[in-house]
Amino acid sequence: MKNPYAPINAELLEVVEETPTIKTFALKPEEPIEFRAGQFVQITVPGLGEAPFTPSSSPLDKEKVEVTVLKTGRVTDALHECAPGEVLGIRGPFGKGYPLEETAGKEVLIVGGGVGLAPLRALILVLIAQPNFKRLSIKYGARTPDELLYRKSYAEWDSQEKVDFTPTIDIPATGWVGHVGLVTTLLDDLDIDIKNSVAISCGPEIMLKFVTLRLLELGYEPTQIYLSMNRKMSCGLGKCGKCNIGPYYLCKDGPDICYDKIKDYPDVFG
Amino acid sequence: MNQVLNFVSEKDLKEFLSRVSPGALYGSYLRDEAHIFGRIDDLEKVELGLRIARSPVPAKTVFAPLRERVAVYPSRDYHWEVEIPEESLPTVLGIRGCDLRALEFLDLIFLEDEVQEPFYAARRKNTVMITTDCAEIAPSCFCTVLGTPPYPEKGFDINLSPIEAGFVVEAGSERGEELLAEAQGLMREASDEQVAQRDAMRQKTIDALNEQNAPYKFDKPIAQIVTEGKESEKWHKLVVPCVECGACTHICPTCYCFYLYDQPTEYREGLSERVKGYDSCLYADYGKMAGVGGMKPTPRPTLAARLRHRFLHKYCWAPEKYDVFGCTGCGRCKDACSGAIDVREVIKELAE
């Protein structure tokens, strides 16, 4: 049995600045880590601590693992100071990942907010590589144009057969010709066959809440909605207790979990 | 199992114990009149705590200590075997029924799945469990309210039931029988009279528990009471005495939440270590996450929501998931609480 608490070494290959506060880190673990889209890893900054991130790179790329990280506290501040060549630690993967078995033949609606597009990118990349869906509609919002992630990929994703991608920003900005408004406003004129759809969303908790409410209004059933729920996580093993919603542990039963499973428990959206 | 019950006299008890416990000994003993549950260095000298009410500190602490190092990195040679050598077979003595059930509950979390909690697993696997019946109870004990008796029924290697001038000895596992073989000369088969004494002692304890818990006879299942009390305004009142110290969860034999933190290690220069320590769902920080603009969102910002969470976990979600309460009725949380919050009273209040 391997020690599940011990990180394995991972060399930092490359750092890409995505936005003023978000960077993508490409890591090469000493032993390859195979993950499914939506499964997450714990990244250790040696001596300082670890924090959970869901890889944003394609699970089909076995050479490296990329994580896209918002600078927002102790571990993420330190990560943002790291340069290629440094050796970090990695544990995982943990959790179930996105419900790829639910996308076959379906109209898949992806709704992302802010850094929440990072985990969704892994999903988008596998779906595009293995297009078993009927249609893939991606709605993504950030506060300002600067804060939109992966801007160079939008045109490529949008040009794929059966795929459409619409970004939005919260507040008008000079030079922005696209949609303005919260990401929920992109759901106002959905031309999706809701009966044959599955919706998958990742973003800040408050966004998840309003996206869920809007989807329910539109006629989605709770069983058709999957959310990447935010909870503090420590062990990733279903043991440390922190990440629960009712009897579920999101590090094990999630982090992407069907809304139907959790909707009746208290404190779901804080 | 073998239904033959034996008897060991009080006079022969320590000799008996030294024969059946080949390695290090932990358990229930008295030090300066305080009831301790911990390492027993000198069995000869110590006054054992097998005839008194359960210890303030649970047996859990032997299997999952308050704090321990769980990893050293970057390094490949550090393993739990470093901390818990396989060959020594320690014995834990005097585990009460409630604490044994608590360990069986922890097993459901720490030993389930492909990934086990390896430190707990190593201790649990390698330990000889010598349990004991409660001949005395603490004022906060309420195991019978939860439908469980004040003595171990299964899951022990050897159980000792205190009776007049000695103990009725029962083997509960093959390992227990093998160990008892080492102490053949010190035991004799228990007489009918001695077995009757044991049964009477057990009934007497049950009667005492029933009497002390007479106000807590509920006409609905406890899980239902707490579930129905979910949205109650009463939580705001019930939580008033709480000072968020976390004593209730730290002392609880079934609470298992922990956090991990990293620091430089003394294990070997230049490396770092990861330490695991008890956490408490009562703490505001327990669920706090990094958030936009330095906000630290948590699913349970109010203390009332956190107290409710503790109850929902123990009395609703644990049974929902595992079919057992996440509480053994040991009453320690009340004893430890500076506001003397009594879970029985909370349930009663919700039921009214």
Ligand SMILES: Cc1cc2nc3c(=O)[nH]c(=O)nc-3n(C[C@H](O)[C@H](O)[C@H](O)COP(=O)(O)OP(=O)(O)OC[C@H]3O[C@@H](n4cnc5c(N)ncnc54)[C@H](O)[C@@H]3O)c2cc1C
């Ligand atoms: C499954 C999962 C996937 C995530 N994926 C991403 C991602 O792809 N990109 C990204 O930028 N962020 C992601 N996050 C959020 C990210 O983990 C936090 O922003 C990060 O932990 C903050 O750490 P910190 O030390 O900088 O912050 P601090 O506020 O200083 O936090 C201290 C410690 O608390 C814990 N912690 C704080 N916030 C969280 C949180 N939200 N979840 C779990 N533990 C937390 C961590 O152990 C952290 O080191 C994800 C969170 C989870 C649970």
Ligand code: SF4
């Ligand atoms: S022991 Fe009492 S005061 Fe301390 S956290 Fe628990 S309920 Fe609150």
Ligand code: SF4
């Ligand atoms: S909740 Fe209180 S009574 Fe129940 S097992 Fe824990 S400490 Fe004992």
Ligand code: FES
């Ligand atoms: S992160 Fe420890 S139980 Fe989920």
